[in-house]
Amino acid sequence: MKSDILLAGVGGQGILSIAAVIGYAALNRNLNLKQAEVHGMSQRGGAVQSNLRISDEEISSDLIQSGMADLILSVEPMESLRYLPMLSENGWLVTNSKPYINIPDYPDIDSVYDEIKKLPNHIIIDADGIASEIKSRKSSNIVVLGAAIPFLPFEWEDYEFGINKLFGRKGEEIVQSNLEALKAGMEFCKTIKE
Amino acid sequence: MKNKLLLGDEALAQGVLDAGISGCYAYPGTPSTEIMEYIQNSKLAIERNVHRSWSTNEKTAMEAALGMSYAGKRAMVSMKHVGLNVASDAFMNSAITGVNGGLVVIVADDPSMHSSQNEQDSRFYGKFALIPIFEPSNQQEAYDMAYEAFDLSEKYQVPVMIRITTRLAHSRSGVYTKAVREMNQTKLPGDMRQFILLPSIARKRYKGLLSNQERFIFESEQSPYNKITEGSNKDLGIIACGLANNYLNESMKGTSQEYPILKISQYPVPVNMIRKFAASCKELLVLEEGYPIVEESLTGLLNMDYKVSGRLEGSLPLDGELNSDHVSRALGIELPASKEIPSLVANRPPTLCPGCGHTDVFLALNEALVTYGKGRVFSDIGCYTLGALDPLNAIDTCVDMGASVTMAVGAADAGLIPAVAMIGDSTFTHSGMTGLLDAVVKKSPITLIISDNATTAMTGGQNSAGTGSLEKICLGLGVDREHLIMMIPLRKNHDENVDIMKKELEYNGVSVIIAQRECVQTAARDKRIAAALKLKKVANT
Ligand code: SF4
Numbered sequence: 001m002k003s004d005i006l007l008a009g010v011g012g013q014g015i016l017s018i019a020a021v022i023g024y025a026a027l028n029r030n031l032n033l034k035q036a037e038v039h040g041m042s043q044r045g046g047a048v049q050s051n052l053r054i055s056d057e058e059i060s061s062d063l064i065q066s067g068m069a070d071l072i073l074s075v076e077p078m079e080s081l082r083y084l085p086m087l088s089e090n091g092w093l094v095t096n097s098k099p100y101i102n103i104p105d106y107p108d109i110d111s112v113y114d115e116i117k118k119l120p121n122h123i124i125i126d127a128d129g130i131a132s133e134i135k136s137r138k139s140s141n142i143v144v145l146g147a148a149i150p151f152l153p154f155e156w157e158d159y160e161f162g163i164n165k166l167f168g169r170k171g172e173e174i175v176q177s178n179l180e181a182l183k184a185g186m187e188f189c190k191t192i193k194e
Numbered sequence: 195m196k197n198k199l200l201l202g203d204e205a206l207a208q209g210v211l212d213a214g215i216s217g218c219y220a221y222p223g224t225p226s227t228e229i230m231e232y233i234q235n236s237k238l239a240i241e242r243n244v245h246r247s248w249s250t251n252e253k254t255a256m257e258a259a260l261g262m263s264y265a266g267k268r269a270m271v272s273m274k275h276v277g278l279n280v281a282s283d284a285f286m287n288s289a290i291t292g293v294n295g296g297l298v299v300i301v302a303d304d305p306s307m308h309s310s311q312n313e314q315d316s317r318f319y320g321k322f323a324l325i326p327i328f329e330p331s332n333q334q335e336a337y338d339m340a341y342e343a344f345d346l347s348e349k350y351q352v353p354v355m356i357r358i359t360t361r362l363a364h365s366r367s368g369v370y371t372k373a374v375r376e377m378n379q380t381k382l383p384g385d386m387r388q389f390i391l392l393p394s395i396a397r398k399r400y401k402g403l404l405s406n407q408e409r410f411i412f413e414s415e416q417s418p419y420n421k422i423t424e425g426s427n428k429d430l431g432i433i434a435c436g437l438a439n440n441y442l443n444e445s446m447k448g449t450s451q452e453y454p455i456l457k458i459s460q461y462p463v464p465v466n467m468i469r470k471f472a473a474s475c476k477e478l479l480v481l482e483e484g485y486p487i488v489e490e491s492l493t494g495l496l497n498m499d500y501k502v503s504g505r506l507e508g509s510l511p512l513d514g515e516l517n518s519d520h521v522s523r524a525l526g527i528e529l530p531a532s533k534e535i536p537s538l539v540a541n542r543p544p545t546l547c548p549g550c551g552h553t554d555v556f557l558a559l560n561e562a563l564v565t566y567g568k569g570r571v572f573s574d575i576g577c578y579t580l581g582a583l584d585p586l587n588a589i590d591t592c593v594d595m596g597a598s599v600t601m602a603v604g605a606a607d608a609g610l611i612p613a614v615a616m617i618g619d620s621t622f623t624h625s626g627m628t629g630l631l632d633a634v635v636k637k638s639p640i641t642l643i644i645s646d647n648a649t650t651a652m653t654g655g656q657n658s659a660g661t662g663s664l665e666k667i668c669l670g671l672g673v674d675r676e677h678l679i680m681m682i683p684l685r686k687n688h689d690e691n692v693d694i695m696k697k698e699l700e701y702n703g704v705s706v707i708i709a710q711r712e713c714v715q716t717a718a719r720d721k722r723i724a725a726a727l728k729l730k731k732v733a734n735t
Contacts, residue, residue: 011544023199023366033199036365040224040309041652044577046544051365060443062365065518067530078540084533102545104584107538115536171729 024162139181146185209340217245223274266381296344315484329436431475480504551711562695596625
């Protein structure tokens with residue numbers, strides 16, 4: 001079993017929280033993990049990514065090889081496309097639909113969606129919309145993670161463990177709202193996959 | 195033994211802590227910052243009262259660590275690669291003085307320049323100083339090497355370097371830890387003249403260092419981190435250094451080729467091992483992250499006509515970070531088909547945060563300079579370097595910590611008047627103060643703007659040494675009270691600030707403008723921490 005995941009987004013959008021939840025989930029499952037993060041300059045509103053590798057065997061490289069990622073998980077639609085060379089032939093792309101526009105030449109958003117839709121395996125989710133529906137606006141990144149659950153090698157309890165580990169300090173309420181966000185993302189994915 | 199999920203940086207930090215360290219010294223710099231941050235938050239470090247506050251720059255950090263070693267205790271100093279340039283005087287000479295308590299110098303290089311001005315390879319510095327170097331290939335080795343480096347350091351009374359690069363520094367994986375060791379007691383050096391580098395003593399010390407080289411090589415030959423893995427296809431032998439081993443393993447997965455591999459993770463290079471290895475293969479491929487330092491060294495070890503390929507020879511790119519795609523190509527292994535990036539994907543460079551005070555400084559400065567024209571703003575290292583990008587286009591240089599001040603002085607000497615230096619508070623205390631003294635002494639016609647956000651923002655908001663005392667520092671250095679101006683860089687003060695700048699630009703001498711507004715990010719973080727503390731208090735009552 002191996003799962004190579006490319007997390008994408010813009011600095012400050014919270015992809016490291018997604019990475020942390022997955023990391024804890026892998027730990028709970030006793031799987032090996034390598035997770036390469038971006039720190040430093042790019043965190044100031046630049047394009048950021050994280051390479052997450054999970055396996056029941058020993059993992060060598062901290063980076064995923066080109067064309068080998070099983071999943072691109074992105075909190076921003078244009079950013080999901082930046083790492084297409086990493087995606088394997090049958091890999092899935094799961095992305096938030098809401099653009100983060102902090103550059104003057106951001107492309108027309110419909111053509112961004114069109115590019116994404118060219119892929120055989122993709123899910124576009126209005127994570128911000130869903131997050132505000134469940135009154136948990138800050139959890140849109142966790143909603144996106146929820147939508148990727150069918151493509152990840154974990155059980156629900158692993159996510160519970162991860163969310164508790166990451167948000168436990170902030171109180172039970174925050175833990176619950178993030179679990180709800182996760183569930184909402186998962187439900188959405190189920191409805192469109194069927 | 196405990197399995198912890200740690201960044202490479204954190205694994206190093208845990209390793210030195212468990213090795214019984216008494217003091218850690220550092221100045222923040224990507225990708226090394228998390229080493230000290232981890233130690234600052236470590237329960238063990240707090241319990242043991244390990245020294246763990248930031249230094250003003252890498253040189254002061256290196257010297258303080260050497261001082262702790264002099265007093266018999268184990269010390270670590272950590273920095274980014276270009277930080278070692280700043281610390282190099284102390285670093286080079288520490289190899290001559292040698293150490294008393296174990297001294298480990300951790301340097302994090304940044305190939306591909308993710309957050310740096312260059313991609314210099316610190317292994318050259320280690321070789322230059324003639325000291326042993328460890329280069330971990332993964333998080334576990336990072337931990338183990340940090341733990342063991344003190345033994346080597348104390349055995350030969352020499353500083354030991356650990357070199358890592360961005361990828362390992364910022365990648366997380368499981369690490370098994372070892373038993374925590376006792377800390378050293380304070381104890382003066384056995385030879386009380388050891389640390390006095392008068393020429394007569396330094397010559398003796400240097401001879402001692404030279405005579406130890408053979409022993410260092412012997413240690414490398416015996417090291418568990420350097421090893422040969424046999425392979426059936428001897429047409430090619432592969433030497434893989436540090437992190438390159440992972441990329442090699444990744445590339446070889448799924449192929450049936452079995453090349454012999456020599457892994458090198460401890461330097462000086464294991465000379466006999468290399469000779470023996472080369473003799474058993476037809477030719478060699480060298481994989482290393484950074485400069486082709488091992489590849490180069492082979493020319494002195496092997497016959498002239500022995501074929502060696504690598505970054506220098508051209509089978510792999512000479513610049514940038516190594517990865518398994520490069521390694522696969524060098525080995526002729528086919529890469530899986532991959533898609534292209536759609537052409538509509540636009541670049542998204544980092545930018546100053548919305549509401550950042552630096553932006554208001556730049557907007558005012560751009561306006562104040564209109565009459566003088568472009569090309570006279572010397573700047574420095576920090577978030578404000580992003581002022582170079584569209585739409586601000588506000589600065590003309592960024593070279594090294596503190597260079598804004600001194601380059602402005604030099605340009606003014608050349609007749610570029612007025613010259614402006616724009617620097618952040620932390621960079622100013624790091625290396626800008628001495629330049630300001632130059633300017634004051636020479637009465638240079640420069641305007642220095644210190645954009646003071648009360649933190650070291652670019653690296654994540656660490657304490658800044660000058661917070662609260664910048665005014666006094668400038669006055670102490672001799673800046674004229676009349677030309678030391680405070681301002682608050684807010685949009686509503688824009689016109690007023692432009693006027694102040696214009697006035698100071700006209701002054702034919704040293705002006706210092708301190709633009710003071712807290713970093714938006716640290717302000718928000720401090721608020722969050724305060725709220726969490728309040729929550730805890732409420733819960734406890
Ligand atoms: S981190 Fe602080 S100093 Fe840096 S750009 Fe953001 S607000 Fe400005």
